[in-house]
Amino acid sequence: MTNSMIRLQKMIAQSGITSRRKAEELIQAGKVKVNGETVTTLGTKVSPKDNIEVNGVKIEKEEPVYFMLYKPREVISSVEDEKGRKVVIDLLPNIEERIFPIGRLDYQSSGLILLTNDGEFANILMHPRHGIEKVYITKVKGVPDKSAYTQMKKGVRDGKDTLKAIRSKVISVDSKQNTSILEVTLREGKNRHIRRMMENLGYPVLKIKREKYGLLTLDGLKPGEFRSLTPKEVKQMWGLASKIVK
Known part of the structure; x- marks a missing residue:
């Protein structure tokens, strides 16, 4: 053999x-x-x-490829959309490999999303037990008080889900507009996780941008732009997932 x-x-x-x-x-x-x-x-x-x-x-074996995209708002995190809306694959038009997004950012959210043709890599990053941290900059209506931050860490019930943030902090407050900008860190991202969590607490979300995924950041990218991950970055993401298996 x-x-x-x-x-x-x-x-x-x-x-x-x-x-x-x-x-x-x-x-x-x-x-x-x-x-x-x-x-x-x-x-x-x-x-x-x-x-x-x-x-x-x-099946046709392809060499694995790995990309980081700065997803703009109003783009679907999928390879196709039955309503004909723009999808993330449309923003990488000259890629020959059959890539797909790792996880999702909702339609109205922007920020860092990864794409690959490596199913194993995607699976290890998405699986909840690996708990890779993702950092979101979130603008909300209102100014959350101390009890709201405590509840976010403890968990907010919404239907069958318990929505948690492992960390959250205020970055700035606009008293005239009655809005706040928060940094929210998640390990497990359920559907519309932050939006549902904040709405239940009484602070509707106005904007969300994912700024960090594990060790990766949006540095150097503008909305709609993408780049390949370096071999070192791919290795680091594998290593990060392996270290934090629960």
């Missing part, structure tokens, strides 16, 4: 079509074939020369 042999689920994830966890589910469900034979054993190892099909479609 040569060093080029890797686990089947990892090979599928590296193709960019899904995460390693989802690949494992597909294998166990009998949806994967190797050289024409259905494989259901997770320990199976394959080489780049093997013909691998997922749901009847041959």
Whole structure:
């Protein structure tokens, strides 16, 4: 067995079509074939020369690529939108690889979002147990008091969700406009997390920008611009996720 042999689920994830966890589910469900034979054993190892099909479609292994985008407001964090709205992929028009966004920023939010074709990388960054910190600059209506910050750390119930911020602080207050700018740090980001949390506390959100994702920042980018992550940055993000597994 040569060093080029890797686990089947990892090979599928590296193709960019899904995460390693989802690949494992597909294998166990009998949806994967190797050289024409259905494989259901997770320990199976394959080489780049093997013909691998997922749901009847041959996968094409791509070299992994990693990008950081400064998402503007009113752009969907997806590869397509049924309503025809602009999506993040539209902002990287000349990328040949089948990239997809890691997680989401809602339609009205801006800031740092990562894109890749590496399903395994995406999965480790998105999984809640890895708890990678994300920092948001948030403008709200009103001036939160001390009890609001305490409640944010303790957790705010909204439906079935408990919405928490591991840290939050005020950056500035505009008394005339009755608005505040806050720095809010999350480890787990549920759908519209900050908006729902602040609305429940009585401080509606006016703007949100994600400024930091783990070790990465928006330095040097303007809205709509993107750049490749350096090999060092990719390695650092892998390392960060590995260190903080709970």
